[in-house]
Amino acid sequence: MAFFTRQLCRHFSSSAVRNVVIKNVTIIGGGQMGAGIAQVAATTGHSVTLVDTSDDILKTAVKGIEGSLKRVVKKKFADKPEAGEEFIQKVLRNVSTSTDSGSAAQRSDLVLEAIVENLKIKQDIFHQLDKVAPEHTIFASNTSSLPITDIASTTSRLDRFGGLHFFNPVPMMKLVEVVATSATSKETFDSLLNFSKVLGKTPVSCKDSPGFIVNRLLVPYLVEAVRLHERGHGSKEDVDIAMKLGAGHPMGPFELADYVGLDTIKFIIDGWSAKDPSNPLFAPIEMLNKLVAEGKLGKKTGEGFYKYKRLIK
Ligand SMILES: C[C@H](O)CC(=O)SCCNC(=O)CCNC(=O)[C@H](O)C(C)(C)COP(=O)(O)OP(=O)(O)OC[C@H]1O[C@@H](n2cnc3c(N)ncnc32)[C@H](O)[C@@H]1OP(=O)(O)O
Numbered sequence: 001m002a003f004f005t006r007q008l009c010r011h012f013s014s015s016a017v018r019n020v021v022i023k024n025v026t027i028i029g030g031g032q033m034g035a036g037i038a039q040v041a042a043t044t045g046h047s048v049t050l051v052d053t054s055d056d057i058l059k060t061a062v063k064g065i066e067g068s069l070k071r072v073v074k075k076k077f078a079d080k081p082e083a084g085e086e087f088i089q090k091v092l093r094n095v096s097t098s099t100d101s102g103s104a105a106q107r108s109d110l111v112l113e114a115i116v117e118n119l120k121i122k123q124d125i126f127h128q129l130d131k132v133a134p135e136h137t138i139f140a141s142n143t144s145s146l147p148i149t150d151i152a153s154t155t156s157r158l159d160r161f162g163g164l165h166f167f168n169p170v171p172m173m174k175l176v177e178v179v180a181t182s183a184t185s186k187e188t189f190d191s192l193l194n195f196s197k198v199l200g201k202t203p204v205s206c207k208d209s210p211g212f213i214v215n216r217l218l219v220p221y222l223v224e225a226v227r228l229h230e231r232g233h234g235s236k237e238d239v240d241i242a243m244k245l246g247a248g249h250p251m252g253p254f255e256l257a258d259y260v261g262l263d264t265i266k267f268i269i270d271g272w273s274a275k276d277p278s279n280p281l282f283a284p285i286e287m288l289n290k291l292v293a294e295g296k297l298g299k300k301t302g303e304g305f306y307k308y309k310r311l312i313k
């Protein structure tokens, strides 16, 4: 009987979070991805709190959002610059910033994390927020490669935890991978799916398997391009031109790796290699490791495989 009552309570507690309509969103991490997601969520009328570790980083993030919105309105409001400016200000009013993730989470329907690709740091953040976020709040990670199940494991809301994987640059890329673990409730999954659609994205449903769909195919391709170049079988420039003109890709693999961030690519490959060391697809890549050790992380730091005049942020 006690078992039955416990099951009943569980049922009631999960039905209490049924059909969460996501209006207030906290995004942890105001880097390339967090700022992009904040922009899209604010544009679609959500109230967004962007959280990072310092006010300076947050200022840069908001500046980046404003710059990206200017690119959006240039076309959308080509003949009406005043309406374009009004649109930008309206979107920016939906974004507030904070260095206090706990108080932001207290007012949120969704806490979406987009910080560095490190399991322990992600687990620690969610462990803290789990204690203060309302019962109904859904937690999600934008991780590129870490198991959602592992990230969620430090919380007590396994049924209200999923993956929401966006693509860079978020305002332009239409896809969102929505990831359910074996514990994610159908209500949570549906809420995340619906949220993605409200953002104007096309969601696909993914299992909690390494790299989900896109990165499991894309990242081995990116590092294979580096290996090909290391073997002396093609210059970076020729490989990039070949894949753009021969395979119809908008960016070549070196350009795209720089765009994503070489630190992120390295975190992904190293993480997979630790779990599956005999898989040759995940073997260390000397050139990538060297660039990351030198702090040459791609477009965001001004140099990676190539040099850049203008930084991303
Ligand atoms: C690793 C992770 O876990 C997963 C990932 O994210 S993997 C990476 C996935 N992303 C990709 O594969 C990106 C591939 N690249 C592309 O699709 C394109 O090169 C691109 C959309 C980034 C840029 O397009 P491109 O034609 O090369 O350059 P550009 O002319 O500057 O931009 C095209 C349009 O996009 C707009 N745009 C580009 N970036 C933008 C941004 N951040 N914000 C707003 N608008 C932007 C431009 O304003 C331009 O608009 P217009 O056509 O109306 O003038």
Ligand SMILES: NC(=O)c1ccc[n+]([C@@H]2O[C@H](COP(=O)([O-])OP(=O)(O)OC[C@H]3O[C@@H](n4cnc5c(N)ncnc54)[C@H](O)[C@@H]3O)[C@@H](O)[C@H]2O)c1
Residues within 6 Å of the ligand: 028, 029, 030, 031, 032, 033, 034, 051, 052, 053, 057, 113, 114, 115, 116, 117, 118, 121, 125, 142, 143, 144, 145, 165, 166, 167, 168, 259, 260, 261, 264, 300
């Ligand atoms: N770069 C991509 O193309 C891409 C695409 C999809 C997913 N992702 C994933 O999104 C996540 C973020 O990637 P990114 O490229 O935006 O990284 P980034 O380095 O541009 O930004 C990370 C941000 O997180 C902040 N941060 C770090 N620790 C924090 C903490 N404890 N609290 C609050 N903020 C903290 C940093 O200050 C930084 O501003 C990673 O998990 C990455 O794998 C990246």
